[in-house]
Amino acid sequence: MTDPAAGARPGAGSEPLIRLRDVVRAFPARGGGEVRALDGVDLDVASGEILGVVGYSGAGKSTLLRLVNALDRPTSGTVTVAGREVSALSERELRTVRRDIGMIFQQFNLFSSRTVWGNVAYPLQVAGVPKAEHRRRISDLLHFVGLADKAHAHPEQLSGGQKQRVGIARALATDPQILLADEPTSALDPQTTSEVLALLRRVNEELGITIVLITHEMDVVRSLAHRVAVMEAGRVVEQGDTYDLFSRPGHPATRRFVDTLVEKGPPARALDRLRERHPGRMVTLSFREQDASPADVFAVFVERGVQFELVHGGVEDVRGRTFGHLTFTVTGADEAVADAVARVATLVEVTEHATRDDAGGNA
Amino acid sequence: MDRLLELEGLFWDASLQTLYIVFTTLVLGGMGGLLLGLLLHTTRPGGIAPQRLVHVALNVLVNFFRPIPFIVFIAAAQPAARLVVGTGIGNKSLIFALSIAATFGISRIVEQNLVSVDPGVLEASRAMGAGRLRTTLTVLLPEALGPLVLGYTFALVAIVDMAAVAGVVGGGGLGAFALTYGYRQYEPVVTWAAVLMIIAFVQLAQFAGNRLARRIMRR
Ligand SMILES: Nc1ncnc2c1ncn2[C@@H]1O[C@H](COP(=O)(O)OP(=O)(O)OP(=O)(O)O)[C@@H](O)[C@H]1O
Ligand SMILES: [Mg+2]
Numbered sequence: 001m002t003d004p005a006a007g008a009r010p011g012a013g014s015e016p017l018i019r020l021r022d023v024v025r026a027f028p029a030r031g032g033g034e035v036r037a038l039d040g041v042d043l044d045v046a047s048g049e050i051l052g053v054v055g056y057s058g059a060g061k062s063t064l065l066r067l068v069n070a071l072d073r074p075t076s077g078t079v080t081v082a083g084r085e086v087s088a089l090s091e092r093e094l095r096t097v098r099r100d101i102g103m104i105f106q107q108f109n110l111f112s113s114r115t116v117w118g119n120v121a122y123p124l125q126v127a128g129v130p131k132a133e134h135r136r137r138i139s140d141l142l143h144f145v146g147l148a149d150k151a152h153a154h155p156e157q158l159s160g161g162q163k164q165r166v167g168i169a170r171a172l173a174t175d176p177q178i179l180l181a182d183e184p185t186s187a188l189d190p191q192t193t194s195e196v197l198a199l200l201r202r203v204n205e206e207l208g209i210t211i212v213l214i215t216h217e218m219d220v221v222r223s224l225a226h227r228v229a230v231m232e233a234g235r236v237v238e239q240g241d242t243y244d245l246f247s248r249p250g251h252p253a254t255r256r257f258v259d260t261l262v263e264k265g266p267p268a269r270a271l272d273r274l275r276e277r278h279p280g281r282m283v284t285l286s287f288r289e290q291d292a293s294p295a296d297v298f299a300v301f302v303e304r305g306v307q308f309e310l311v312h313g314g315v316e317d318v319r320g321r322t323f324g325h326l327t328f329t330v331t332g333a334d335e336a337v338a339d340a341v342a343r344v345a346t347l348v349e350v351t352e353h354a355t356r357d358d359a360g361g362n363a
Numbered sequence: 364m365d366r367l368l369e370l371e372g373l374f375w376d377a378s379l380q381t382l383y384i385v386f387t388t389l390v391l392g393g394m395g396g397l398l399l400g401l402l403l404h405t406t407r408p409g410g411i412a413p414q415r416l417v418h419v420a421l422n423v424l425v426n427f428f429r430p431i432p433f434i435v436f437i438a439a440a441q442p443a444a445r446l447v448v449g450t451g452i453g454n455k456s457l458i459f460a461l462s463i464a465a466t467f468g469i470s471r472i473v474e475q476n477l478v479s480v481d482p483g484v485l486e487a488s489r490a491m492g493a494g495r496l497r498t499t500l501t502v503l504l505p506e507a508l509g510p511l512v513l514g515y516t517f518a519l520v521a522i523v524d525m526a527a528v529a530g531v532v533g534g535g536g537l538g539a540f541a542l543t544y545g546y547r548q549y550e551p552v553v554t555w556a557a558v559l560m561i562i563a564f565v566q567l568a569q570f571a572g573n574r575l576a577r578r579i580m581r582r
Contacts, residue, residue, distance in 0.1 A: 069490055091494075098492035109487040113505035122501075123491040174491070 015083065016044035017178065017210050018068055023077035025063050025234075037063040038074070039234035047177075050204050050211040052225030052242065054218065054257055059231040061214045065180050068212065069101040070094050082177065099127050102171030102209075106183040108163040110155040116142070116166050117151045123173040141169040145199060161192030168199060172207070179203060181213045185220060197224050218261045222246060222318050230254045246316065247288045247323035248349065264325045265351055266312040274311050280331035282353040283341060284313070288323045292347035300347070304340035306332035327353070366550050370540075374553075377540035378560055384458055384526050384536050385564075389519055391462035396469025396518070399425070401499065403470060404477040411485060411495050411503070428467045433525045436464055437532055444532075457526070457534035465522055472514040480506045509580035516572025520565050527561070537561055 025038040037060045045051045055061050066072040067079045070086040079087040086097055110119050120138045129137070142148045145165040155163055164184055171179055181200065185193040201224060203209050215221060221228055221242065229239040230253055238251040246262065249255040255264075265284035266274055275282070287294060301308045313326035330337050344350060367374070403421050406414040431439070440460040441451040448455045480503055488498040504511070527538025537557045545554030 071486060071490060095492040095494060098490060101490075103487065103490040105483055105487065107481070107483055109481065109483040111484060111487075111502060111506065113502075113508060122488070122493075125501075126488075126491050126493045126497065170491075180490075 014047070017047040017082055018043070018045035018212070019078075019080040020044075020064070020067070021078045021080075023064075023067065023074045023079060025060075025067065025072065026075045036234050038067075041077070041234070041236050043229060043236055043239070045210060045212060047210055048204075048208055049226045050200075050213060050224055052221035052228045053212065053214045053231060054216060054221055054228060055231030055253075056216065060234040061231055062182055064231070065182050065212060065214055068178070068180055069098050069103060099123070099174040100176050101178045101180060102168075102174070102176040103180045104164065104167040104171050104182070104184050106186045108155070108160075108167045108187075110163055110166055110170070112155050115152050115154055116147060116158070119155070119166055120170050120173050123170060127174050129174075137173065138169075141172055144172070144202075145169045159192070160188050161195050164188065164192075164196050165199060168196075168203065172203065172209070177210060179209050179211045181211060183214050183216070185217070186215070193220070194223075200224060218257050222261065226319075230257065243289075243318045243321045243323070246318045248286065262316050262325065265327050265353060270312065271353060274327075274329075278309065278311055278329040280307075280329045281337055281341065282311070282327060282329050283344075284325050284327045284351040284353065285344065286323070286325050286349040286351070288348075289321055291349075294326065296347055297344050300343050301330065301340055304332075304336045304343070306330050306336050306340045366544075366548075367553050367556050370544055370553060373540065373544070374556060374560075377535060377537045377557070380454065381523070381526060381536035381538070381561070381564070384454060384461070384529070384534070385519065385522050387458050388461040388465050388522050388526070389515070391458070392465025392469055392522070393515060393518070395462065395466030397473055399466055399470035400473025400477065401503075403474040404503075405495070405499060409482070411498060425467050425470055428464070429471070431464075433460075433464055434528045434531060436460060437528065441532065452533040454529070454534045454536075456532045457529050460532070461522060461525055464525060465518060468521060469515070469518045472518055473511065476507045476510040476514050477503060479510060509576045512572055512576040512579060516569055516576070519568050519572070523561060523565055523568075 020041050020043040023038050023041040024036060026034040026036050029035045039060075041060075041064060043064075053061050053064065063072065067074055067087070068081060070079070070089065074087050077087075078085055081097065081101070084097060086094065089097065111122065114122065117138055120141055121134055124134050124137060138151075139148065142151055145168055147162060147165055147169065150158065150162065150166075155166065158166065167184075179200075184200070185196050188196060197220060200211060200213070204211050213220070213225060225242045227240065228242050228245045229236045230245070230251060231237065232251075232253040238245065238249070238254045245254055246258055249258045264286065265271070271282075285297060298308070308328045308330045311327050311329055313324060315322050315324040330341060341350065341352075399421065403418065403425070405411040406418040406421070408415065408418070428436075437457070437460040440463065441456065444456040444459040445451040448459050450456055484506060485498055485502060488502045493502070526536055529536050530539040530542050537560055541554045541557035544550060545552075545557060
């Protein structure tokens with residue numbers, strides 16, 4: 001069931017697999033007017049990549065996802081999948097397109113009237129796959145998701161993680177190019193969440209399937225997504241490489257999300273305590289792989305003859321690449337300190353924390 | 364008691380007639396109700412095939428017929444029965460009226476049970492490329508089957524109740540039997556025999572329905 005050709009590296013520079021252009025989706029609002037669930041969205045998803053879509057409740061994430069397999073249609077704008085404008089196809093034409101797009105859900109949405117086997121068989125029946133091929137195909141899929149022994153169980157006999165794995169097997173039955181995942185782990189505990197995420201990673205890496213993954217958990221994004229799109233009030237306010245977004249979030253919304261995982265500098269309360277113990281200027285230096293290393297920065301401090309002490313911070317890992325926000329106090333002659341900090345600011349991003357004296361003035 | 368023994372042949376005959384009337388109605392009204400209930404559910408806003416006008420029209424129709432007491436309806440339906448089944452009296456006319464009344468009643472039961480199916484499951488089916496008819500037949504109905512069986516069992520009991528007024532159009536069955544030979548002839552034993560028989564029917568139907576529903580829902 002593996003198609004090696006489809007497993008190309010993400011963002012191979014060719015035509016995007018999914019392309020949204022100036023997409024608006026308005027719903028009639030209660031009491032007249034309209035709500036723009038999507039308000040001018042441009043988005044490209046490259047073949048073979050995992051795109052994480054994050055945003056608060058009501059940001060329009062689900063609405064966006066449902067446009068990709070045309071469960072819903074845009075009010076204006078175009079949605080193109082593999083070169084076909086799905087927003088312009090009839091419901092009948094869409095049936096074949098949808099076989100190429102699997103979908104999994106937060107609440108799993110398994111058929112309770114069918115066994116695990118029956119659930120996975122359903123899309124094959126819909127697609128008209130000859131009965132003779134079902135057995136092998138379903139068995140392969142259940143082995144892939146690790147549920148071969150549950151083939152004859154009914155969904156209500158399974159745990160949440162197992163249900164989602166059945167959902168994944170069912171979504172993969174017709175060998176799709178794309179998998180749409182709407183908060184697939186939001187109903188799961190942390191342990192099962194990581195199992196399901198590991199499975200999704202295999203879906204991407206071993207089967208070469210492009211994944212669009214909606215979530216509001218940054219943990220999920222960090223461990224899985226190649227790229228991230230951040231949504232707020234119906235717009236994509238920032239998108240980019242996951243590492244870049246985590247190590248240097250641009251938009252305030254992105255920063256709020258990243259802050260839930262990695263804080264840039266000590267939190268306010270810790271800052272007060274640190275100040276009581278440490279005199280001098282306090283700065284947080286943000287290190288990224290492409291910038292200077294801590295060793296380079298230390299060299300600057302030593303060269304200018306100032307003392308420095310690491311008081312807070314840690315190193316973060318995004319899919320094997322590291323970055324960190326390290327907070328230092330720097331003491332010494334005022335001029336030397338100012339000079340050193342200015343020099344360091346040319347190497348890495350520097351965030352100054354107001355000293356105790358001028359803290360009041362800055363508030 | 365002696366009177367009942369004299370009437371034994373008639374009693375068994377009435378019992379069989381009740382069975383015949385009730386099951387024929389259940390089949391005809393059951394199919395009609397299923398169809399109407401499916402239409403009500405699928406055409407509603409947010410349903411599988413939203414059709415506002417159709418939905419409103421069907422709703423008005425059902426709400427128009429449902430509150431009519433059956434004893435009034437059966438009399439009012441006589442001309443229509445004559446037209447459709449060729450006679451305004453007897454079991455045929457009775458079954459005709461019963462089936463129509465049951466269609467409207469059952470349609471609501473069906474609609475209510477279909478509403479309880481998680482819309483997410485229907486959306487999943489659609490996302491897999493299934494058309495509306497397929498989704499309706501292979502997902503919507505199977506997902507609601509357990510509660511539907513309970514709903515039909517409820518309907519069956521209601522039909523037994525309605526069928527008891529058969530006497531109005533000269534139909535047969537236990538209701539007419541109890542009225543003619545028990546009540547009017549001051550023979551409480553005869554009346555009670557008919558009552559017990561009806562109770563036995565109802566109990567048996569309810570028992571079978573519960574068992575079937577439980578088997579379906581536990582699988
Ligand atoms: N069918 C609909 N009718 C009316 N308004 C809708 C409909 N679907 C979505 N909306 C509105 O569009 C906005 C975006 O909804 P959407 O479900 O896409 O958000 P979301 O980002 O997925 O949120 P969540 O994290 O809660 O799932 C919300 O304000 C919502 O109320
Ligand atoms: Mg959502």
